[in-house]
Amino acid sequence: MLLQVDGVTLRFAGNTVLDSVDFAVGEGVITSLIGPNGAGKTSLFNSVTGFYRPQQGKIEFDGNRLTKQKPHRVTQLGIARTFQNVRLFREMSVLENVMSGMHCRTHCGALSAVLRTPRQQKEERWIHEASNECLEFVGIDHFRDRLATNLPYGYQRRVEIARALATQPKLLLLDEPAAGLNSGEKDELINLIRRIRDERGTSVLLIEHDMGLVMQVSESIHVLDHGRMIANGTAEEVQNNPRVVEAYLGQEEEELEL
């Protein structure tokens, strides 16, 4: 298993957000994490990426213990993520945004920058090339010099994915990547997620409310409800699981879309 979460419990001021959650993501698998609003999906993401410190449990990734690691270390170890509400560096160009992902894969410091050493020049060229490649991969390289904030929302989401890919992750966490996209854009997203796995060999874990997309793209689905993992399996198994149906009862029909 690439990512292994064992008995993770997270509490905020007496509220148990995650209740001894067990969970795993296999290498080269597209996995989805679903559940009603407030189930603790994003909290689980934040625990994995080092933003939250779970009180109990163990998180292991690719042979490294992630518990108590700082977020930038987690990225360095090979987990990249996007945010539920797009968080680009708004006043910087699209290319510069993607270049930020290369930071943890490069090393040149202040002195080599001031002296413009050959090694630093070579590294800068590599940063540009690799970032451009990521932009081409998500299909928005023609926007590279535009300010991120001036791009339509759907493209901003893709800049975020390109930026995450630039960190050269083994596992990519996508937090509601389809939110706010129209149906054409959703189809492109499904295609992109598959290409990320097939062409780059990056495993993908996504949180998503759009059940159509989840059922189409996921090879493994985990269902979280009130901080507890209540089911896991293939799309079919999960859809027919009575506990999953029960968890979604009381929700509006559109949001269910099972």
Added chain:
Amino acid sequence: MSEPNSAETRSEQTPAANGLLDHMYVFFDDVRHRYGFYALVLIVLVVMPLLTGQYITAIMTNALLYVVLCLGLNIVVGYAGLLDLGYAAFFAVGAYTVGILTQEFGMNFWLTIPCAVVTASIAGVVIGGPTLRLRSDYLAIVTLGFGEIVRFSARNLEITGGASGLAAIPSPSLFGWHIDSTLDFYYIFVLLAVVACIASHRLHNSRLGRAWLYVRHDEDAAEVMGINRVRVKLAAYVIGSIFGAMGGAFFAVNLGAISPESFSFEQSVLVLLAVVLGGMGRIPGVILGAFIVVLMPEFLRELGSLRLLIFAVLLLLIMLFRPTGIWPDRRS
């Protein structure tokens, strides 16, 4: 979906508001224009003291010192977005390191420069290390305190010469050239300012320079992209303090004497003022700010006692009509 639309209208409004500035940006986008302009500025700087008197040369030397200090503070405030109200402390560390080592230990001036770099780096880590977790307004207060601690230490320690400071700091020589006259020091400061500009520019367009911008724009997103924000901010502090210390080192040998009052809170404020006035994060703007802060009071000298009042009013007017500085970064 309304978000990108509103952003687009905003960016369309700016050219109309800054017609002249936009022409300037377009002009400087051409590499030939840019290098032509740099060459022109350099020629003017080299020829000017030969045509004017010693008084103007001395003032210009001071302006160039401010250019170095402002470029240093710009790294901390403009690039990394950390408000520093005690920048004079780093200036003092450089000046006193050179003063003490040359005068009391008889070291060669050029050998004291690396020592000044080391002491400035240590000072940068000492102030930066424990404070970088603070938000900007708290950070400002802590740095203000640090500036005062350094000044009071200089005033009360024996090695720094107490309140009267250090005098008779020997002037340096370079390959037989004894750097002594006002003109000699003027050219040394021209050289120092040019080096500071090139270093600033290269840092700005580097991996570390971009990391400063990422951290300034969105700390959490930067952290998620694998950037160690504490380390990156600390680097800004240390590099900014090295710039300040270099200014201080040459300031000490230029005057031949330093005292704690050269490094007062007012000094920190003036440097910060120049950076904000010119346009944070942009090298030409910061240079312009440095010249304005040093030269404007000189031009207003004839007004006598009203001088500082008029100066203040002018500064207020500039900030009122150009809140992001005279020559800001195009993006902000």
